[in-house]
Amino acid sequence: MIVKSLSRKVASFGQLIGYMGRDLRTGEGRAVLFHNLLAHAGSPEADIQDEFERNAALLPQRANGNALYHEVISFSQGHALDSRTLEHKLGDVAHAYVASRAPKQLAYAVAHLDTEYAHVHLLISANAVNSRKRERVTKHDFARIQRELESYVLAHHPELVQARVYTRDRQVEQVKTTAKEQGLLTRTGKPSRKQAVHDQVKHCLALAKSREDLERHLAAQGLELYARGSTVGVKELAGVGTKHRLSTLGLAEAWTQQNQRWHEATLDPVAKRKAALEQAAQVRDQTHTKEAPSSPGRDRSR
Incomplete structure:
Protein backbone atom coordinates (compact mmCIF):
# COMPACT_ATOMS: atom_id res chain seq x y z
CA MET A 1 0.00 0.00 0.00
CA ARG A 168 9.23 -2.76 7.59
CA ASP A 169 12.54 -3.16 9.37
CA ARG A 170 15.30 -1.24 7.66
CA GLN A 171 18.79 -2.58 8.02
CA VAL A 172 21.17 0.13 9.14
CA GLU A 173 24.33 0.13 7.08
CA GLN A 174 27.52 0.07 9.10
CA VAL A 175 31.18 0.44 8.37
CA LYS A 176 32.64 -2.97 7.56
CA THR A 177 35.75 -3.30 9.70
CA THR A 178 38.44 -5.96 9.64
CA ALA A 179 39.52 -7.88 12.74
CA LYS A 180 42.68 -5.75 12.83
CA GLU A 181 40.71 -2.52 12.72
CA GLN A 182 38.31 -3.74 15.39
CA GLY A 183 41.23 -4.77 17.58
CA LEU A 184 42.78 -1.31 17.22
CA LEU A 185 39.51 0.28 18.28
CA THR A 186 39.30 -2.03 21.29
CA ARG A 187 42.87 -1.29 22.40
CA THR A 188 43.00 2.46 21.79
CA GLY A 189 39.36 3.56 21.79
CA LYS A 190 40.11 5.57 18.65
CA PRO A 191 38.11 5.12 15.44
CA SER A 192 39.88 3.55 12.46
CA ARG A 193 40.87 5.48 9.38
CA LYS A 194 37.95 3.84 7.59
CA GLN A 195 35.53 5.18 10.20
CA ALA A 196 37.05 8.65 9.84
CA VAL A 197 36.59 8.50 6.06
CA HIS A 198 33.01 7.31 6.58
CA ASP A 199 32.28 10.35 8.74
CA GLN A 200 33.84 12.70 6.17
CA VAL A 201 31.95 11.24 3.22
CA LYS A 202 28.65 11.14 5.11
CA HIS A 203 29.06 14.82 5.98
CA CYS A 204 29.86 15.71 2.37
CA LEU A 205 26.84 13.78 1.09
CA ALA A 206 24.57 15.69 3.45
CA LEU A 207 25.93 19.03 2.23
CA ALA A 208 26.12 18.37 -1.51
CA LYS A 209 23.42 19.67 -3.84
CA SER A 210 24.77 17.81 -6.88
CA ARG A 211 27.45 15.29 -7.79
CA GLU A 212 29.76 18.12 -8.81
CA ASP A 213 29.13 19.81 -5.48
CA LEU A 214 29.92 16.53 -3.70
CA GLU A 215 33.22 16.24 -5.54
CA ARG A 216 34.17 19.75 -4.39
CA HIS A 217 33.35 18.93 -0.77
CA LEU A 218 35.30 15.67 -0.96
CA ALA A 219 38.32 17.41 -2.48
CA ALA A 220 38.35 19.79 0.47
CA GLN A 221 38.62 16.70 2.71
CA GLY A 222 41.45 15.21 0.63
CA LEU A 223 39.17 12.65 -1.03
CA GLU A 224 38.21 11.87 -4.61
CA LEU A 225 35.13 10.08 -5.90
CA TYR A 226 35.73 7.15 -8.25
CA ALA A 227 33.58 4.65 -10.09
CA ARG A 228 34.50 1.30 -11.61
CA GLY A 229 31.54 -0.38 -13.23
CA SER A 230 28.78 -0.47 -10.63
CA THR A 231 31.28 0.05 -7.80
CA VAL A 232 31.48 3.57 -6.36
CA GLY A 233 33.95 4.69 -3.73
CA VAL A 234 36.36 7.36 -2.60
CA LYS A 235 40.13 7.54 -2.90
CA GLU A 236 42.41 9.24 -0.42
CA LEU A 237 44.56 11.78 -2.25
CA ALA A 238 47.36 11.63 0.32
CA GLY A 239 49.73 8.75 1.02
CA VAL A 240 49.37 5.65 -1.15
CA GLY A 241 45.92 6.63 -2.37
CA THR A 242 43.90 4.14 -0.37
CA LYS A 243 40.50 3.38 -1.87
CA HIS A 244 37.31 2.78 0.09
CA ARG A 245 34.14 1.40 -1.48
CA LEU A 246 30.97 3.13 -0.34
CA SER A 247 29.54 -0.32 0.45
CA THR A 248 32.35 -1.02 2.93
CA LEU A 249 31.91 2.46 4.38
CA GLY A 250 28.24 1.65 5.01
CA LEU A 251 27.14 4.48 2.70
CA ALA A 252 25.83 2.65 -0.37
CA GLU A 253 22.19 3.30 0.48
CA ALA A 254 22.88 6.95 1.38
CA TRP A 255 24.62 7.35 -1.99
CA THR A 256 21.65 5.82 -3.85
CA GLN A 257 19.13 8.01 -2.04
CA GLN A 258 21.18 11.16 -2.62
CA ASN A 259 21.49 10.39 -6.33
CA GLN A 260 17.72 9.98 -6.49
CA ARG A 261 17.21 13.37 -4.83
CA TRP A 262 19.64 15.04 -7.23
CA HIS A 263 17.85 13.47 -10.16
CA GLU A 264 14.40 14.53 -8.95
CA ALA A 265 15.65 18.10 -8.45
CA THR A 266 16.36 18.34 -12.19
CA LEU A 267 12.90 17.14 -13.27
CA ASP A 268 10.01 19.37 -14.27
CA PRO A 269 6.78 18.96 -12.22
CA VAL A 270 5.19 16.50 -14.68
CA ALA A 271 8.31 14.34 -14.79
CA LYS A 272 8.57 14.46 -10.99
CA ARG A 273 5.02 13.15 -10.64
CA LYS A 274 5.70 10.38 -13.17
CA ALA A 275 8.90 9.39 -11.34
CA ALA A 276 7.06 9.31 -8.00
CA LEU A 277 4.34 7.06 -9.42
CA GLU A 278 6.90 4.73 -10.99
CA GLN A 279 8.76 4.47 -7.68
CA ALA A 280 5.47 3.75 -5.88
CA ALA A 281 4.68 0.97 -8.38
CA GLN A 282 8.05 -0.62 -7.71
CA VAL A 283 7.72 -0.47 -3.94
CA ARG A 284 4.15 -1.67 -3.56
CA ASP A 285 4.87 -5.15 -4.94
CA GLN A 286 7.53 -5.92 -2.36
CA THR A 287 6.49 -8.53 0.21
CA HIS A 288 7.27 -8.32 3.89
CA THR A 289 5.98 -10.42 6.73
CA LYS A 290 5.97 -8.97 10.20
CA GLU A 291 3.15 -8.64 12.71
CA ALA A 292 1.42 -5.25 12.64
CA PRO A 293 1.55 -2.86 15.64
CA SER A 294 -1.35 -0.80 16.96
CA SER A 295 -3.75 1.09 14.67
CA PRO A 296 -4.55 4.79 14.28
CA GLY A 297 -7.75 6.38 15.50
CA ARG A 298 -10.79 6.05 13.28
CA ASP A 299 -13.56 8.38 12.20
CA ARG A 300 -16.70 6.58 11.09
CA SER A 301 -18.68 9.68 10.21
CA ARG A 302 -19.84 9.95 6.58
Missing part, protein backbone atom coordinates in the same frame (compact mmCIF):
# COMPACT_ATOMS: atom_id res chain seq x y z
CA ILE A 2 1.30 3.42 -0.99
CA VAL A 3 0.01 6.79 0.29
CA LYS A 4 0.82 9.85 -1.81
CA SER A 5 -0.04 13.52 -1.25
CA LEU A 6 -0.04 16.07 -4.08
CA SER A 7 -0.75 19.70 -3.21
CA ARG A 8 -2.35 22.15 -5.63
CA LYS A 9 -1.88 25.91 -5.59
CA VAL A 10 -4.97 26.49 -7.77
CA ALA A 11 -8.46 25.83 -6.41
CA SER A 12 -9.34 23.37 -9.21
CA PHE A 13 -12.03 21.61 -7.21
CA GLY A 14 -14.35 20.98 -10.16
CA GLN A 15 -11.63 19.43 -12.30
CA LEU A 16 -10.49 17.06 -9.55
CA ILE A 17 -14.02 16.07 -8.52
CA GLY A 18 -14.79 15.27 -12.15
CA TYR A 19 -11.61 13.25 -12.49
CA MET A 20 -12.30 11.31 -9.30
CA GLY A 21 -15.90 10.67 -10.37
CA ARG A 22 -15.21 9.32 -13.85
CA ASP A 23 -15.70 5.75 -12.65
CA LEU A 24 -18.84 6.63 -10.71
CA ARG A 25 -20.59 7.15 -14.03
CA THR A 26 -19.57 3.71 -15.30
CA GLY A 27 -20.36 1.92 -12.06
CA GLU A 28 -16.71 1.00 -11.53
CA GLY A 29 -16.18 3.49 -8.72
CA ARG A 30 -17.79 4.28 -5.38
CA ALA A 31 -17.93 7.46 -3.33
CA VAL A 32 -16.86 6.18 0.07
CA LEU A 33 -16.30 9.27 2.21
CA PHE A 34 -17.96 12.67 2.74
CA HIS A 35 -16.04 14.01 5.72
CA ASN A 36 -17.45 17.22 7.26
CA LEU A 37 -19.59 17.65 4.14
CA LEU A 38 -23.36 18.10 3.83
CA ALA A 39 -23.20 16.35 0.48
CA HIS A 40 -23.77 12.61 0.34
CA ALA A 41 -23.63 9.71 -2.11
CA GLY A 42 -26.70 10.97 -3.99
CA SER A 43 -25.53 14.58 -4.28
CA PRO A 44 -24.58 16.12 -7.65
CA GLU A 45 -20.88 16.81 -8.12
CA ALA A 46 -21.73 20.52 -8.35
CA ASP A 47 -22.94 20.47 -4.74
CA ILE A 48 -19.70 18.89 -3.54
CA GLN A 49 -17.69 21.43 -5.51
CA ASP A 50 -19.73 24.30 -4.06
CA GLU A 51 -19.00 23.24 -0.47
CA PHE A 52 -15.26 23.08 -1.09
CA GLU A 53 -15.21 26.40 -2.94
CA ARG A 54 -17.18 28.22 -0.24
CA ASN A 55 -14.82 26.94 2.42
CA ALA A 56 -11.73 27.80 0.35
CA ALA A 57 -13.04 31.35 -0.21
CA LEU A 58 -12.29 32.03 3.48
CA LEU A 59 -8.53 31.65 2.89
CA PRO A 60 -6.51 34.84 2.45
CA GLN A 61 -4.71 35.20 -0.88
CA ARG A 62 -1.08 34.15 -0.56
CA ALA A 63 1.65 33.43 -3.07
CA ASN A 64 2.34 29.70 -3.27
CA GLY A 65 -0.38 28.97 -0.73
CA ASN A 66 -1.94 25.52 -1.07
CA ALA A 67 -5.58 25.50 -2.14
CA LEU A 68 -6.27 21.77 -1.83
CA TYR A 69 -4.69 18.34 -1.63
CA HIS A 70 -5.17 15.43 -4.00
CA GLU A 71 -4.13 12.29 -2.17
CA VAL A 72 -4.09 8.68 -3.32
CA ILE A 73 -4.03 5.44 -1.36
CA SER A 74 -3.09 2.63 -3.76
CA PHE A 75 -3.19 -1.07 -2.98
CA SER A 76 -1.09 -3.87 -4.44
CA GLN A 77 -2.49 -7.02 -6.01
CA GLY A 78 -3.12 -10.21 -4.09
CA HIS A 79 -6.61 -9.99 -2.59
CA ALA A 80 -9.52 -12.13 -3.76
CA LEU A 81 -12.36 -9.83 -2.69
CA ASP A 82 -15.53 -9.12 -4.62
CA SER A 83 -16.15 -5.49 -5.56
CA ARG A 84 -18.76 -4.90 -2.85
CA THR A 85 -16.51 -6.18 -0.05
CA LEU A 86 -13.55 -4.31 -1.48
CA GLU A 87 -15.58 -1.10 -1.55
CA HIS A 88 -16.44 -1.39 2.16
CA LYS A 89 -12.85 -2.13 3.14
CA LEU A 90 -11.39 0.74 1.10
CA GLY A 91 -14.03 3.04 2.54
CA ASP A 92 -13.04 2.05 6.06
CA VAL A 93 -9.36 2.65 5.23
CA ALA A 94 -10.23 6.10 3.84
CA HIS A 95 -12.10 6.98 7.06
CA ALA A 96 -9.20 5.84 9.23
CA TYR A 97 -6.78 7.87 7.11
CA VAL A 98 -8.79 11.09 7.19
CA ALA A 99 -9.42 10.76 10.93
CA SER A 100 -5.65 10.95 11.40
CA ARG A 101 -4.64 13.15 8.44
CA ALA A 102 -7.38 15.81 8.28
CA PRO A 103 -9.97 15.48 11.06
CA LYS A 104 -11.05 19.16 10.89
CA GLN A 105 -10.93 19.60 7.11
CA LEU A 106 -13.35 18.81 4.31
CA ALA A 107 -12.60 15.52 2.59
CA TYR A 108 -14.22 13.61 -0.24
CA ALA A 109 -13.05 10.16 -1.36
CA VAL A 110 -13.82 7.86 -4.27
CA ALA A 111 -12.66 4.24 -4.49
CA HIS A 112 -11.70 3.05 -7.97
CA LEU A 113 -12.14 -0.67 -8.40
CA ASP A 114 -11.64 -0.97 -12.15
CA THR A 115 -7.87 -1.00 -12.43
CA GLU A 116 -5.21 -3.64 -11.87
CA TYR A 117 -4.45 -1.94 -8.56
CA ALA A 118 -7.45 -0.77 -6.53
CA HIS A 119 -6.99 2.74 -5.16
CA VAL A 120 -8.75 5.58 -3.39
CA HIS A 121 -8.61 9.20 -4.52
CA LEU A 122 -9.11 11.86 -1.85
CA LEU A 123 -9.81 15.57 -2.16
CA ILE A 124 -8.87 17.38 1.06
CA SER A 125 -9.36 21.08 1.74
CA ALA A 126 -6.35 23.18 2.69
CA ASN A 127 -8.21 24.75 5.59
CA ALA A 128 -10.41 23.40 8.36
CA VAL A 129 -14.16 23.93 8.19
CA ASN A 130 -14.97 27.68 8.39
CA SER A 131 -11.33 28.53 9.06
CA ARG A 132 -9.15 31.25 7.52
CA LYS A 133 -5.98 29.31 8.34
CA ARG A 134 -4.29 26.66 6.21
CA GLU A 135 -3.64 23.35 7.92
CA ARG A 136 -0.09 22.03 7.60
CA VAL A 137 1.21 18.49 7.99
CA THR A 138 4.98 18.23 8.32
CA LYS A 139 6.97 15.53 6.52
CA HIS A 140 7.61 13.91 9.88
CA ASP A 141 3.90 13.81 10.73
CA PHE A 142 2.95 12.55 7.29
CA ALA A 143 5.48 9.72 7.60
CA ARG A 144 3.93 8.83 10.97
CA ILE A 145 0.44 8.85 9.41
CA GLN A 146 1.62 6.53 6.63
CA ARG A 147 3.06 4.09 9.17
CA GLU A 148 -0.04 4.16 11.34
CA LEU A 149 -2.38 3.62 8.40
CA GLU A 150 -0.32 0.70 7.16
CA SER A 151 -0.41 -0.84 10.64
CA TYR A 152 -4.18 -0.35 10.71
CA VAL A 153 -4.67 -2.05 7.35
CA LEU A 154 -2.45 -4.99 8.25
CA ALA A 155 -4.23 -5.50 11.57
CA HIS A 156 -7.87 -4.89 10.55
CA HIS A 157 -7.96 -5.81 6.87
CA PRO A 158 -5.60 -8.76 6.31
CA GLU A 159 -7.84 -9.86 3.42
CA LEU A 160 -6.40 -6.98 1.39
CA VAL A 161 -3.07 -8.87 1.51
CA GLN A 162 -0.84 -5.79 1.65
CA ALA A 163 2.92 -5.83 2.07
CA ARG A 164 4.81 -3.74 4.56
CA VAL A 165 6.29 -0.60 3.06
CA TYR A 166 6.39 2.04 5.79
CA THR A 167 6.76 -0.19 8.86
